[in-house]
Amino acid sequence: xxxxxxxxxxxxxxxxxxxxxxxxxxxxxxxxxxxxxxxxxxxxxxxxxxxxxxxxxxxxxxxxxxxxxxxxxxxxxxxxxxxxxxxxxxxxxxxxxxxxxxxxxxxxxxxxxxxxxxxxxxxxxxxxxxxxxxxxxxxxxxxxx
Numbered sequence: 001x002x003x004x005x006x007x008x009x010x011x012x013x014x015x016x017x018x019x020x021x022x023x024x025x026x027x028x029x030x031x032x033x034x035x036x037x038x039x040x041x042x043x044x045x046x047x048x049x050x051x052x053x054x055x056x057x058x059x060x061x062x063x064x065x066x067x068x069x070x071x072x073x074x075x076x077x078x079x080x081x082x083x084x085x086x087x088x089x090x091x092x093x094x095x096x097x098x099x100x101x102x103x104x105x106x107x108x109x110x111x112x113x114x115x116x117x118x119x120x121x122x123x124x125x126x127x128x129x130x131x132x133x134x135x136x137x138x139x140x141x142x143x144x145x
Contacts, residue, residue, distance in 0.1 A: 028048065028049065028050030028051070029048070029049060029050070030046065030047065030048050030049075031045075031046060031047060031048070031049055031061070031118070031142040032045075032046040033045040033046065033118050033120055033137075033140060033142075034046070036140035037137060037138045037139055037140045038117070038118045038119050038120055038137045038138070038139050038140035038142075039120055039137055039140075040119075040120040040121060040122060040135060040136065040137040041066075041067070041122075042065065042066055042067040042070060042072055042074055042122050043063065043064070043065065043066060043074035043075070043076070043094075043120035043121065043122065044063070044064040044066050044074075044120070045061060045062070045063050045064075045076045045104070045118060045120050046061055046062060047059065047060050047061015047062060047104065048060055048061060049116070049142055049143050054111065055111025056108055056109060056110060056111055057108070057109040057111075057113050057116065057143055058106065058107065058108050058109070059078070059104075059106075059107045059109070059116065059142075059143075060103070060104060060105065060106045060107070061103075061104045062101050062102065062103055062104060063075075063076045063092055063094050063101065063102050063104050063120075064094070064099075064100070064101040064102075065094045065096065065097065065098055065099065065100055065101075066098075066099070067098050068098050068099070069098060070098070071125065072122045072123055072124055072125075072134070073093060073094050073095040073096075073097075073122070073123030073131065074093075074094045074120065074121070074122065074123065075091060075092065075093050075094070075120070075121035075122070075123050075133050075136075076091070076092045076104060076118060076119070076120060076121070077089065077090070077091050077118070077119040077121060077133075077136060077139075078090040078091070078092070078104075078107065078116065078117075078118060079116070079117040079118075079119070079139065080109050080113050080115070080116050080117075081113070081114050081115045081116075081117075082110065082112045082113055082114060083112040083113075083114050084112065088109070090107060091133070092104045092105065093123060093131070094123075095123060095131060113143075114144065114145050115141055115143065115144040115145070116141065116142055116143040116144070117139045117140065117141050117142070118139065118140060118142050119136045119137050119138070119139040119140075120136070120137050121133050121134070121135065121136035121137070122134045122135050122136075
């Protein structure tokens with residue numbers, strides 16, 4: 001075997017080795033809610049979603065308050081639908097102020113999950129000082145079977 005052939009074989013083996021060492025994740029990818037049905041002004045949600053060898057679906061990411069001075073926060077609603085018709089709803093808030101970003105946390109869904117939908121929302125401050133979710137986007141599916 002000449003040197004060129006050996007180098008080509010070595011280079012071809014690198015991606016396979018990386019796949020073997022990447023861990024149990026399969027069918028993974030990133031999501032970005034921008035310019036989808038889940039997008040709303042003032043919020044930016046993005047991250048990663050993947051399945052593991054046991055079929056569980058995992059989601060993590062970041063939520064940024066992209067507004068400059070509207071005195072609103074950002075929220076993300078996570079809606080999962082399972083094979084038996086059950087649902088799971090989670091909500092993440094970013095009340096740290098304009099331009100700040102928070103981790104949404106790590107979510108793990110059972111292998112029977114059939115669909116995961118994300119919605120960006122705006123947080124509002126009530127006259128009594130309380131914070132509540134105001135307007136939300138319609139939602140976008142970031143994972144489905």
